[in-house]
Amino acid sequence: MRKDGKSGFTARGEATRLRIIEAAAEIVYAEGAAGMSLDEVMDASRTSKSQLYHYFCDKDALIQEVIGRQTRRIVEANAPHLDKLDSFDALRSWCNMIIEANRTFGAIGGCPLGSLASELSAQSEQARAGLANGFEAWRSIIAEGLARMKNQDKLMPSADTQALSMAFVAAIQGGILLSKTSRNSQPLEVALNMALSHIERYVVAPAER
Amino acid sequence: MRKDGKSGFTARGEATRLRIIEAAAEIVYAEGAAGMSLDEVMDASRTSKSQLYHYFCDKDALIQEVIGRQTRRIVEANAPHLDKLDSFDALRSWCNMIIEANRTFGAIGGCPLGSLASELSAQSEQARAGLANGFEAWRSIIAEGLARMKNQDKLMPSADTQALSMAFVAAIQGGILLSKTSRNSQPLEVALNMALSHIERYVVAPAER
DNA sequence: CACGAATTGGACTGTTCAGTCCATTTTTGG
DNA sequence: CCAAAAATGGACTGAACAGTCCAATTCGTG
Numbered sequence A, B: 001m002r003k004d005g006k007s008g009f010t011a012r013g014e015a016t017r018l019r020i021i022e023a024a025a026e027i028v029y030a031e032g033a034a035g036m037s038l039d040e041v042m043d044a045s046r047t048s049k050s051q052l053y054h055y056f057c058d059k060d061a062l063i064q065e066v067i068g069r070q071t072r073r074i075v076e077a078n079a080p081h082l083d084k085l086d087s088f089d090a091l092r093s094w095c096n097m098i099i100e101a102n103r104t105f106g107a108i109g110g111c112p113l114g115s116l117a118s119e120l121s122a123q124s125e126q127a128r129a130g131l132a133n134g135f136e137a138w139r140s141i142i143a144e145g146l147a148r149m150k151n152q153d154k155l156m157p158s159a160d161t162q163a164l165s166m167a168f169v170a171a172i173q174g175g176i177l178l179s180k181t182s183r184n185s186q187p188l189e190v191a192l193n194m195a196l197s198h199i200e201r202y203v204v205a206p207a208e209r
Numbered sequence C: 001c002a003c004g005a006a007t008t009g010g011a012c013t014g015t016t017c018a019g020t021c022c023a024t025t026t027t028t029g030g
Numbered sequence D: 001c002c003a004a005a006a007a008t009g010g011a012c013t014g015a016a017c018a019g020t021c022c023a024a025t026t027c028g029t030g
Helices: A011-031 A038-045 A049-055 A059-083 A088-109 A112-120 A125-151 A161-182 A186-200 B011-031 B038-045 B049-055 B059-083 B088-109 B112-120 B125-151 B161-182 B186-200
Strands: none
Touching: A011 A038, A011 A049, A011 A059, A011 A112, A038 A049, A059 A088, A059 A112, A059 A125, A088 A161, A088 A186, A112 A125, A112 A161, A112 B112, A112 B161, A125 A161, A125 B161, A161 A186, A161 B112, A161 B125, A161 B161, A161 B186, A186 B161, A186 B186, B011 B038, B011 B049, B011 B059, B011 B112, B038 B049, B059 B088, B059 B112, B059 B125, B088 B161, B088 B186, B112 B125, B112 B161, B125 B161, B161 B186
16 A cells, blocks of 8 residues: 555545546535435546545545535635735725635535535534534634735724624625625625625825824 | 405414414424424324325425415514604614524524525525525615605605615625624624614714704 | 555345325214 | 315325445554
């Protein structure tokens, strides 16, 4: 047995494992965790039952991996924007990216993390904890971006970056949910405008700095 | 056959029908629509299979009734507060009611409408439409309350009550989702504070009126 | 190359579930 | 009180599904 990293799987095995998670993530996004059948995953990932149970101890374990993958994807998609947050305009353009992304991919399925959180938080403590970590990771990079703005004197010292970032995630989630339900991007736009205004109160006017 | 109202069922039949909807609503709230089995509904409502199919053409039709029931309950719970909205403080105390209600009943299950919307909007066009109506009914009574405040010169004429009410529902939904996932009421509180501040900008100061 | 480990194929099982069907009981209106 | 309609009981069916199991194949390494 060759040890590649610490996974205990060979390169081929690891590739299969990833293919399964990828396929499962898509199906979960489209049909929910309860709606995903292992047969569908087998078809979509070109694997067999024994492979599924070779790499994951049961369906719940696979769902848990899907949660991790979706968290990583969201953080990866947002970090580039948040890492160079240096003005209120930059914040606004990040919001526009979210609106655009929702229009393009999420108009029907919504936020992959939000949908899973809604479905699983009350059903599985393990899933709930994983999803809470996911939201926290997301909120955290937003908070860091805001903190950076504060350090650059773009935001007032009184701005509570922890609370502001949390409110932002809430606005995103609520907006996406209403947009998905009404099939209209307006609720998300309205919610993000609220979140932006909320932060705008703490923006330091150019003259002041 | 006696015609009671327009339902086509006798009083006993109508009572059975309601008992089924009530039981289904509780189970759906606890386990989701996909997680609800008809056998559970039968047990909880003390009915048989044939009764379920006598009153509802299939499971989807029953779920649709559950959506209607939950909408009505939310509107009924909020209307008393929103009908006498006459100050920013009244708005604030309505928010406190929401936080309290969430702590008491919804800490685990979240918002019955929000959870269903998240689960079903992408799966069933009929359910999505029903849920969109539900959110719209809720938003609408909030908008009416804000409009009343505007008529009483408590809010500036420039306040867009339609957009403000929509943002409020988004904040509620996002806050409830994060609170349910993190098992902490703080996200909901933070989100509602944001929504309140957002409206506070349009409050007419006592001196001005 | 050979041997053990990793990987894969796929049949099989037991359960759960939505939906069907027919028989029985209860109620209603004349 | 009696026929017709409404309401109910509950067995049954077929499909979907998670999970098990054993055999076959491929791969890595000495």
